[in-house]
Amino acid sequence: MTDRSKMPVSGFMKDVQFPEYREHVLANGMKVFFVKDDKFPVTTCRFLVKSGSYFDFFSNGRAGLATVTAEMLNRGTRGKTYNKIAETIDYNGALMSNGAGYDASFLSLSCLKKNFTDMFGLVSEMMTESVFPEEELSQKKSQLISSLISLQDEGAYLAERAFLSILYRGTPYEMDPDGYPDSVKGITRDDVTAFARENYTSENMILGIVGDFDEKEIIKSAENKFSRNGDDKSVRRYEFPNKSPKPGVYIIKKKDAFQASLQIGHAGIKRGHPDYIKTHFLNTLFGGMFTSRINKNLREVNGLTYGARTSFNCKKYAGDFSIETEVNEDKTGFAVEEIIKEMNLMRDVPVQEEELTSAKNYITGNFPLQLETSNNVAGKLLSLELYGADRDFYNHYISSVNALTVDDITETAQKYFRPEELIITAAGNPGILKKQLGKFGVTEIIDKVK
Amino acid sequence: MVEFREHILSNGLRLVMSRQAAIPNVIINTSFHVGSRNEEPDKTGISHLFEHLMFTGSKNVPQGMFDEILNSNGGESNAFTTQDYTSYYLSVPSSRIELGMWLDSDRLAEFPVNKESLEIQKKVVLEEKKQVHDNAPFGSLELESFKRLFPKSGYRWPIIGEEKHIKNFKLSDIKEFFERFYIPSNLVLTVTGDIDYDEAIKLAEKYYGDIRNGHAAIDRTYDEVPIEKSTEETIKDNITLPARFLFYRVSEAGTDDYYILRLISAALSSGESSRIYRALVSSGISSEAYTYLSGMEKASVFTFNCFLNEGKTLDDAAGIMDDILNDVSENGLKEEEIVKSVNKVETSYYFRIQSSMRLADSLAYYKLFFNDCDMINKETGRYKIFDNDIIKRTAGKYIKNNRRVTLNYVPGRKGRSH
Missing domain, CATH: 3.30.830.10 (Metalloenzyme, LuxS/M16 peptidase-like)
Incomplete structure (x- = not known):
């Protein structure tokens, strides 16, 4: 019999380098990143437009405009109808996705190597020559509106949406990037055309190509398609307020709920902040992995939930920190107490060296899995460019994490965990939640999230 | 073309390997040929509940330490249960493949569950049931469709099981389930990633090759009535x-x-x-x-x-x-x-x-x-x-x-x- 009483001694973890990539600048200034990977005969191209729903704010409250524009890209160009485009994509067995988030819009297409040249020509056309036909727009809008209506049936969506709306009230990050039923209804073809004209310009776009491809051929094709420069896009600056809004408890009515959907948090930091790695590490330890403090407490010790996680969401110009979980409604108050207790522990008691090392190893050991598929690599590269982060970020990432000390963690927790600022949003049975959460502050009942 | 190799361990356990050295990590997958359809009609949900219990510790892995040890060694784990099978995976840096096999196999070598873990995981599963089924729009689709499509066989109840069954499971039920289904002949071990085939075989033999094999025959019959009318x-x-x-x-x-x-x-x-x-x-x-x-x-x-x-x-x-x-x-x-x-x-x-x-x-x-x-x-x-x-x-x-x-x-x- 094998002696299992001793844990096998662990070997060293190998160093992992971020895959090599090449950067090329087109004549019009547009940046193209190439990551060559010929293990499989497939290629992916990903266009990123450095404008997302942040810019909806400057479009007369047309929340959802960036999303509608991106989702309309395959619905007709000067030379091709929606049907023709759909047929071509499907006939080539290509997989396409397009949409928008807070800071960027994207279009991504993957296909077999042998079809890539044709497909690249087609997506380039969509990025530069879309005409957004009226009829297709009205169909896209009704589809999106119905999806948004159905989202309101989900407790987790209601809690998250209420939390973000309250935290970012009055700022360009207040609204859902997908918009709301009423705001999407109001979007016109002129809005979409103007959004594309102002934002889908060569200097506002980045392109990532990964997989098996002929670089020269792609450059030639891209120079040809993207030769025009757009109008100069005026930069829309907005001064984000420095502090969190008033803390409190917000209950979103969902009277037939079987659980309480909770989202709790406060303001965080933007992506380019120098403390980005520190908060990322703190979060891993606190609520970013299965054995993190929050999941261990709420799930593994107290059995209150199927899972709980925390995150620092770092956007381009601002950020937030939050805990999200769905808990037994009769224990909602207890769950919130435990969350606050854990935040304070993190601030007041230095972490044990062992816990620090454990989180470092977790990040180090799992990092290669994030680089395994070419899509992930492309996504990471384009994000660095989007957020203006250090190009070598991922080459220094593991060593930066491993350099953190116990004091760094305590300081970071004291700076970025602020229990007195917590905004607590909960979707569920209002009667139960009011009783459970009343003790945490002034309580407001919300009928509908918008 | 995916290249792979196969090997049978001394106790009959089937080992499948595929070397893919793009990243310095190894995936260890253990898949058991048991799912919700193999359950007793008055003990539904035990396959899925057991999946949760596999992560709570074992003879040489203290309670609550399975994922602690794994995470602190750069690893990660997860699992899923279907009507037909239950599949577990863990990833570890390739230099720690032995640690991964030790962690994984220890929970198979001896019945790994204690009463305290059982009671906590029952609660977790009941919250999972609320989150994924009761409280989710269209969350009852599996229940409503399968009970009508399969009036007779074990496909008729949902994978997660009935609340009253989940609440009533005793440690003896769990042990019986383990002894019946969690045996080498009912399992395929698959290892992919940055591996050396010979080393993988040697380590698999060391950690999985001495696990007892059961004798109880597993009833896999499927007997269903025709659907008479729409x-x-x-x-x-x-x-x-x-x-x-x-x-x-x-x-x-x-x-x-x-x-x-x-x-x-x-x-x-x-x-x-x-x-x-x-x-x-x-x-x-x-x-x-x-x-x-x-x-x-x-x-x-x-x-x-x-x-x-x-x-x-x-x-x-x-x-x-x-x-x-x-x-x-x-x-x-x-x-x-x-x-x-x-x-x-x-x-x-x-x-x-x-x-x-x-x-x-x-x-x-x-x-x-x-x-x-x-x-x-x-x-x-x-x-x-x-x-x-x-x-x-x-x-x-x-x-x-x-x-x-x-x-x-x-x-x-x-x-x-x-």
């Missing part, structure tokens, strides 16, 4: 917009009929040029409509989902859904529809095998159910041999002449009784 039900749910769902009981996974139905499903609904997208989504009736095929060991389920747009009624969709299915039964698919689906299957295949985790998943599945890992390389080719006559015949057999279950989900107060 049924249509209205289900009230906490939703705002209605949806219509059609379900057909069809051939089990792996047969020609199964692959033909998968081809039909892909042709009908993948991409914005597909018939379903055009007739239901582009036409403004539905926000989302598609067919899919859930392959299972003894039967599969062909489903047609249609979520309605605001202002549209179930009647607006019903006729169109029927027309699409009748047309494919009578006329089959067009040449270009077949080409499109085959191409899409091929593209998806490469993206699936790029990930060592998904690769391990696929190899384990093919070995466990078909004793043929090479299906991973042959699968795409199977679609290419079907012509329209056989497509028409198969659609006619299963869709036109088969009894179906129709569920109309409408807004209304969902009972809190179950």
Whole structure:
């Protein structure tokens, strides 16, 4: 019999380098990143437009405009109808996705190597020559509106949406990037055309190509398609307020709920902040992995939930920190107490060296899995460019994490965990939640999230 | 082409390996041939509950330390349970493959569960049931469809089980389940990633080769009654917009009929040029409509989902859904529809095998159910041999002449009784 009483001694973890990539600048200034990977005969191209729903704010409250524009890209160009485009994509067995988030819009297409040249020509056309036909727009809008209506049936969506709306009230990050039923209804073809004209310009776009491809051929094709420069896009600056809004408890009515959907948090930091790695590490330890403090407490010790996680969401110009979980409604108050207790522990008691090392190893050991598929690599590269982060970020990432000390963690927790600022949003049975959460502050009942 | 090797350990345990050295990590997948359909009708949910309990510690791994040890060594774990099998994976840096095998095998060598962990995980599973089923829009679909499609066999209850069964499990039930199903002959061990084949065999022999084998025969019979007539039900749910769902009981996974139905499903609904997208989504009736095929060991389920747009009624969709299915039964698919689906299957295949985790998943599945890992390389080719006559015949057999279950989900107060 094998002696299992001793844990096998662990070997060293190998160093992992971020895959090599090449950067090329087109004549019009547009940046193209190439990551060559010929293990499989497939290629992916990903266009990123450095404008997302942040810019909806400057479009007369047309929340959802960036999303509608991106989702309309395959619905007709000067030379091709929606049907023709759909047929071509499907006939080539290509997989396409397009949409928008807070800071960027994207279009991504993957296909077999042998079809890539044709497909690249087609997506380039969509990025530069879309005409957004009226009829297709009205169909896209009704589809999106119905999806948004159905989202309101989900407790987790209601809690998250209420939390973000309250935290970012009055700022360009207040609204859902997908918009709301009423705001999407109001979007016109002129809005979409103007959004594309102002934002889908060569200097506002980045392109990532990964997989098996002929670089020269792609450059030639891209120079040809993207030769025009757009109008100069005026930069829309907005001064984000420095502090969190008033803390409190917000209950979103969902009277037939079987659980309480909770989202709790406060303001965080933007992506380019120098403390980005520190908060990322703190979060891993606190609520970013299965054995993190929050999941261990709420799930593994107290059995209150199927899972709980925390995150620092770092956007381009601002950020937030939050805990999200769905808990037994009769224990909602207890769950919130435990969350606050854990935040304070993190601030007041230095972490044990062992816990620090454990989180470092977790990040180090799992990092290669994030680089395994070419899509992930492309996504990471384009994000660095989007957020203006250090190009070598991922080459220094593991060593930066491993350099953190116990004091760094305590300081970071004291700076970025602020229990007195917590905004607590909960979707569920209002009667139960009011009783459970009343003790945490002034309580407001919300009928509908918008 | 995916290259792989196989080996049988001294206790009969089947080992599958595939070296993929793109990253310095190893995936260890253990898949057990037991799922919810093998449960007793008065003890439903035990397979899934047991999956949770596998992470709570074992003889040499203190309670609560399984994932602690794994995470602190740069690893990660997860698992899932289906009607037919239960699959676990863990990833570790390749230098720590031995640690991974030690952690994984220790929970198989001796019954790993204690009472305290059982009581906590019962609570966690009940919260999971609320989150995934009771509190989620359309979360009762599996329950409502399977009980009607499979009136007799173990497919009739949901994987997560009934609340009263989950609450009542005793440690003795769990131990009996473990001893019966968690034995080497009922398991495939799959290792992918940055491995050395000889070392992997040596370590697998060391850690898994001495695990006791059970003797109890596992009853895998499947006895189901024909569906006598089509049924249509209205289900009230906490939703705002209605949806219509059609379900057909069809051939089990792996047969020609199964692959033909998968081809039909892909042709009908993948991409914005597909018939379903055009007739239901582009036409403004539905926000989302598609067919899919859930392959299972003894039967599969062909489903047609249609979520309605605001202002549209179930009647607006019903006729169109029927027309699409009748047309494919009578006329089959067009040449270009077949080409499109085959191409899409091929593209998806490469993206699936790029990930060592998904690769391990696929190899384990093919070995466990078909004793043929090479299906991973042959699968795409199977679609290419079907012509329209056989497509028409198969659609006619299963869709036109088969009894179906129709569920109309409408807004209304969902009972809190179950």
